[in-house]
Amino acid sequence: MNILLTSVGRRTYMINYFKEALKGTGLVHASNSILSYSLLQADKYFITPSIYEANYIDALLTYCIGNDIDVVISLFDIDLPILALNKSRFEGNGIKLIVSKIEVLNICNDKWNTFLFLKNLGLKQPLTFLHLDDAINALKNKDLKYPVIIKPRWGMGSIGIYYAENKNELRVFYKKIYKEIFNSYLKYESKKTMTSCIIIQEVIDGQEYGLDIFNDLQGNYITTVAKKKIAMRAGETDIAEIVDSKPFVSISKEISCNLKHIANLDIDCFLTEGNEELIILEMNCRFGGQYPFSHLAGVNFPLQIIKWIQEEETDQSLINAKIGIRGCKDLVPVLF
Structure with missing residues (x-):
């Protein structure tokens, strides 16, 4: 199985996670509109036109067909709707696109639509x-x-x-x-x-948490991994600790069952002082910046996605996180 990760940016760790999951049975390709260090860590890479250029999808398809790509997964919000609108073109060439429906992406990418969606469900939001x-x-x-x-x-x-x-x-x-x-x-x-x-x-006062809400490839709820956010950097979780997901499961299931997203949904939320109310802040329909903390705690969602594509059942050992694990994102200078 060959996998293409699009719009990888600086997320070298996602490339490594998928390479480890494949265990040499396929190649991990990466694409981005500008050269980045992350691209160099993939088995193969290519520079795409800008996402907004008319030939972006054509360039992706040409690369996928020429390199026997089986699966495409995007790591960037803006990339997702463009891919979703062209899903039939990929599938027509035997390429599986791991992406939610355009209606789901419009709810997640548009913060006003996120507010309206949560309000309609009766869930708390700012x-x-x-x-x-x-x-x-x-x-x-x-x-x-x-x-x-x-x-x-x-x-x-x-x-x-x-x-x-x-x-x-x-x-x-x-x-x-x-x-x-x-x-x-x-x-x-x-x-x-x-x-x-x-x-x-x-402005919400309280402790911020991050949730990975995992659905299968048909949009069915699988599990929730909850993280207490300890430090942030440039909008991403920098230090976090895995906590018991029980207080978050009910709301996670409600969001999952109504949204029907595919694979990972990254959610930011606050628990107000005294643990009185859970307030949902944002939703991202992709692997987010907090996923590495789930991975450090024993979750291996890249491998589980591969197993689903191969029509295998959910492996509980790949979706259970160990409570109490704390991690941080280190910065290591590299030659580039």
Whole structure:
């Protein structure tokens, strides 16, 4: 089995996880629109056109066919919808694409849709506003209080996130974020909603947790791995500890059964002081930056995905995490 990981960025560890899972029975290929150290760790790699270029999918398909790729898995939010919309082209060439339906991706990538989805399920989420005037009115009526967090609706990678302590800061940061969005790759998604591409949210006090909610390749719930987040860096979990998932299972199942995502769903959430309420912050429909901590604790979801593709049953030893394991992401200088 040959696997292509697209838009790998800096996630060398994901390449290594899949190489270890294949155990020499196939090759792990990687692609990215710019050269990165991670690409060099794959068995083979290639540089793609930008995700937003018209020939992106054609380039991927040509590479897949020419290199006998059996499975394609993306590691980047923006890549997912483009792949999902072209799933039939891959499958028509005998290539399995591990990606959720476009409707699922639109819920996860669009933070306003995430808010509406969770609200419809009756699950707790930060009070969220799509328009500046609505947030200002809520602040005036004391339905919302400072500080508030302002962020891109289609945001990722901690681009354009600010905390406003007063009305003046709110207006200034709102304008600043708008400029940052359209000076970054966020502009491509944000063009869909140019007049409403920023959200304003209440700030949640409490302990932050990360959840890996694993579904099988038919979208059926399998398990949840919960992590207490201890430190963050550039929007990703940097230090975390595996905790008992029992307090999170009920909500995980509800999200899983209603979303029907494929494979991993990465969720950020807060448990308020006194463990009174679980508040869902964001959902990413892919292997997220917190997955390595699940892997360090004994989970091997790359291998389980391979087994499912080979029509094998779920192996419980591959999805159970050891509670109490703490890990961190180390930085090792390398020649490049």
